[in-house]
Amino acid sequence: xxxxxxxxxxxxxxxxxxxxxxxxxxxxxxxxxxxxxxxxxxxxxxxxxxxxxxxxxxxxxxxxxxxxxxxxxxxxxxxxxxxxxxxxxxxxxxxxxxxxxxxxxxxxxxxxxxxxxxxxxxxxxxxxxxxxxxxxxxxxxxxxxxxxxxxxxxxxxxxxxxxxxxxxxxxxxxxxxxxxxxxxxxxxxxxxxxxxxxxxxxxxxxxxxxxxxxxxxxxxxxxxxxxxxxxxxxxxxxxxxxxxxxxxxxxxxxxxxxxxxxxxxxxxxxxxxxxxxxxxxxxxxxxxxxxxxxxxxxxxxxxxxxxxxxxxxxxxxxxxxxxxxxxxxxxxxxxxxxxxxxxxxxxxxxxxxxxxxxxxxxxxxxxxxxxxxxxxxxxxxxxxxxxxxxxxxxxxxxxxxxxxxxxxxxxxxxxxxxxxxxxxxxxxxxxxxxxxxxxxxxxxxxxxxxxxxxxxxxxxxxxxxxxxxxxxxxxxxxxxxxxxxxxxxxxxxxxxxxxxxxxxxxxxxxxxxxxxxxxxxxxxxxxxxxxxxxxx
Amino acid sequence: xxxxxxxxxxxxxxxxxxxxxxxxxxxxxxxxxxxxxxxxxxxxxxxxxxxxxxxxxxxxxxxxxxxxxxxxxxxxxxxxxxxxxxxxxxxxxxxxxxxxxxxxxxxxxxxxxxxxxxxxxxxxxxxxxxxxxxxxxxxxxxxxxxxxxxxxxxxxxxxxxxxxxxxxxxxxxxxxxxxx
Numbered sequence: 034x035x036x037x038x039x040x041x042x043x044x045x046x047x048x049x050x051x052x053x054x055x056x057x058x059x060x061x062x063x064x065x066x067x068x069x070x071x072x073x074x075x076x077x078x079x080x081x082x083x084x085x086x087x088x089x090x091x092x093x094x095x096x097x098x099x100x101x102x103x104x105x106x107x108x109x110x111x112x113x114x115x116x117x118x119x120x121x122x123x124x125x126x127x128x129x130x131x132x133x134x135x136x137x138x139x140x141x142x143x144x145x146x147x148x149x150x151x152x153x154x155x156x157x158x159x160x161x162x163x164x165x166x167x168x169x170x171x172x173x174x175x176x177x178x179x180x181x182x183x184x185x186x187x188x189x190x191x192x193x194x195x196x197x198x199x200x201x202x203x204x205x206x207x208x209x210x211x212x213x214x215x216x217x218x219x220x221x222x223x224x225x226x227x228x229x230x231x232x233x234x235x236x237x238x239x240x241x242x243x244x245x246x247x248x249x250x251x252x253x254x255x256x257x258x259x260x261x262x263x264x265x266x267x268x269x270x271x272x273x274x275x276x277x278x279x280x281x282x283x284x285x286x287x288x289x290x291x292x293x294x295x296x297x298x299x300x301x302x303x304x305x306x307x308x309x310x311x312x313x314x315x316x317x318x319x320x321x322x323x324x325x326x327x328x329x330x331x332x333x334x335x336x337x338x339x340x341x342x343x344x345x346x347x348x349x350x351x352x353x354x355x356x357x358x359x360x361x362x363x364x365x366x367x368x369x370x371x372x373x374x375x376x377x378x379x380x381x382x383x384x385x386x387x388x389x390x391x392x393x394x395x396x397x398x399x400x401x402x403x404x405x406x407x408x409x410x411x412x413x414x415x416x417x418x419x420x421x422x423x424x425x426x427x428x429x430x431x432x433x434x435x436x437x438x439x440x441x442x443x444x445x446x447x448x449x450x451x452x453x454x455x456x457x458x459x460x461x462x463x464x465x466x467x468x469x470x471x472x473x474x475x476x477x478x479x480x481x482x483x484x485x486x487x488x489x490x491x492x493x494x495x496x497x498x499x500x501x502x503x504x505x506x507x508x509x510x511x512x513x514x515x516x517x518x519x520x521x522x523x524x525x526x527x528x529x530x531x532x533x534x535x536x537x538x539x540x541x542x543x544x545x546x547x548x549x550x551x552x553x554x555x556x557x558x559x560x561x562x563x564x565x566x567x568x569x
Numbered sequence: 570x571x572x573x574x575x576x577x578x579x580x581x582x583x584x585x586x587x588x589x590x591x592x593x594x595x596x597x598x599x600x601x602x603x604x605x606x607x608x609x610x611x612x613x614x615x616x617x618x619x620x621x622x623x624x625x626x627x628x629x630x631x632x633x634x635x636x637x638x639x640x641x642x643x644x645x646x647x648x649x650x651x652x653x654x655x656x657x658x659x660x661x662x663x664x665x666x667x668x669x670x671x672x673x674x675x676x677x678x679x680x681x682x683x684x685x686x687x688x689x690x691x692x693x694x695x696x697x698x699x700x701x702x703x704x705x706x707x708x709x710x711x712x713x714x715x716x717x718x719x720x721x722x723x724x725x726x727x728x729x730x731x732x733x734x735x736x737x738x739x740x741x742x743x744x745x746x747x748x749x
């Protein structure tokens with residue numbers, strides 16, 4: 034084995050993967066790192082999901098049944114931190130690693146060693162975060178938003194929470210820098226910016242958002258740390274600070290963060306719908322402009338998360354209208370997807386089913402977001418299950434469905450074999466039914482005033498909560514079908530290079546499975562033009 | 570690969586890292602920016618924390634009710650109450666009010682009151698000329714004493730304001746520093 038590794042290092046340009054664990058520990062190959070990210074995020078998805086099931090089990094009936102309220106709070110907090118930073122974000126970085134170099138005709142990511150670092154920091158960060166479950170005082174229980182002064186009451190876990198957030202931020206920033214440098218410097222010389230696929234475009238925008246806001250989160254949690262241990266008073270009113278200021282700084286990060294989790298999803302959907310509608314993407318360029326507008330607007334709407342903390346009327350009006358404005362570019366995207374399908378000869382393979390469900394269900398989440406944007410109404414909705422229903426609609430049948438769609442869409446390209454379509458369809462239909470059973474009733478209990486983050490509730494909410502809990506358990510079990518699909522991914526028939534019916538995109542011009550190294554020589558003008566949705 | 574693309578990658582990497590560092594700084598810069606913004610606009614119910622000097626001509630035609638509310642933060646062993654729950658004032662006229670605070674422990678304690686005014690539009694027009702909230706208050710064991718407030722309501726206060734609520738949250742500053 035040693036000689037293989039040595040040979041691999043010597044033969045820098047055209048080596049295959051190293052063998053054993055070292056392949057994965059020291060890899061600088063974008064496909065290996067992509068795989069690592071995707072597997073890591075799937076593991077985190079199941080850990081975070083298990084925590085959600087603890088929450089739903091406790092909420093199955095009113096009263097306190099299974100867990101201590103403090104542990105319940107830890108579960109909601111950890112579920113959110115793990116799903117946001119451990120599942121959704123790394124999964125999209127995994128897709129970016131795998132697909133962006135192949136989509137822009139680049140041989141690899143621009144900064145391969147940093148790429149290795151950005152991944153391997155993550156298991157350390159989440160090792161630290163998960164270890165807090167076993168610490169005196171328990172895991173963080175003050176909510177993933179970490180509002181002081183409550184979060185300062187966390188036990189021994191507090192500094193570990195802060196450091197793990199620092200590490201997650203570091204990983205995201207390095208990943209984002211790598212993606213920007215790859216897209217701007219490494220794409221095929223003949224490819225213009227507007228010829229790039231929408232997935233690449235959305236990731237370019239997302240990467241800039243990450244660089245702009247992850248450091249702000251790092252700053253905010255650093256202030257929490259120094260308030261707790263070094264006598265500063267950033268958020269301590271007694272020392273002249275203001276706890277509300279944390280909320281402003283947090284949401285200055287937090288609102289762009291929600292677009293960080295959905296823009297790459299828009300990208301995935303924009304690749305899949307044209308393939309199965311057998312038409313180029315409708316309004317390719319407007320997708321780019323819409324994505325950029327969303328990114329810009331995401332910086333000036335943060336205070337809509339905190340209407341209830343008190344704000345002058347002019348502030349309420351500004352943040353309300355700015356928030357509603359985001360519906361315009363988002364609407365452009367939804368109509369473009371519908372326009373792509375219009376009069377297309379559509380087929381309904383698993384990736385397309387997940388994409389269609391995405392368009393429909395994400396839009397429901399978007400509409401409930403518009404309702405929440407209405408300041409006067411938000412006073413009633415704030416911190417109720419209506420909010421929980423809203424962000425789960427945009428994140429589960431939104432981001433997660435887009436990830437699933439992307440996984441099914443590109444899986445044959447990764448493995449070289451067609452996945453089990455019957456199992457895929459089962460996965461889709463069970464997921465879709467159960468995700469709605471879980472989250473739709475939350476709209477009703479939320480409007481009726483059931484508060485979030487509380488382990489007990491009034492008896493009139495019992496039936497809807499029972500439905501949600503059954504849905505959650507069903508949704509959790511449905512994801513095991515996906516694991517089955519992955520385990521049997523190489524048992525199907527061999528995939529062709531194009532995999533689907535004349536799909537557009539450079540990734541379909543390389544063999545299936547994609548060789549360890551692709552596009553050592555950049556694609557030419559003709560190939561790029563025939564594989565771009567853009568008319569440019 | 571030739572050297573040129575690598576150098577370009579380095580350059581872009583440095584620039585993007587610089588952006589990240591600047592944004593980290595920006596997070597901290599938001600703290601003073603936020604303070605300046607709130608002090609200028611009175612957003613968030615901020616009132617002056619240093620003595621104001623303005624003396625205005627009293628507007629005897631207008632009456633405003635000023636209510637006093639107190640809270641002790643974090644179950645700290647203090648008692649703080651206004652001697653009168655509310656008073657009727659004329660804008661532009663100087664008024665006095667007193668609060669009584671008591672240290673309920675057998676130890677010396679230092680407290681700090683933090684004021685807040687509602688509605689927000691009234692915050693910048695509620696001017697304190699003298700206030701126990703301007704500095705830390707030292708108390709001997711079991712000491713109880715009256716704490717003075719001298720204020721004036723600016724006649725420029727918007728027409729629709731007929732009630733102002735002044736809220737004090739009393740903090741045990743020894744808890745902040747020692748974290749017991």
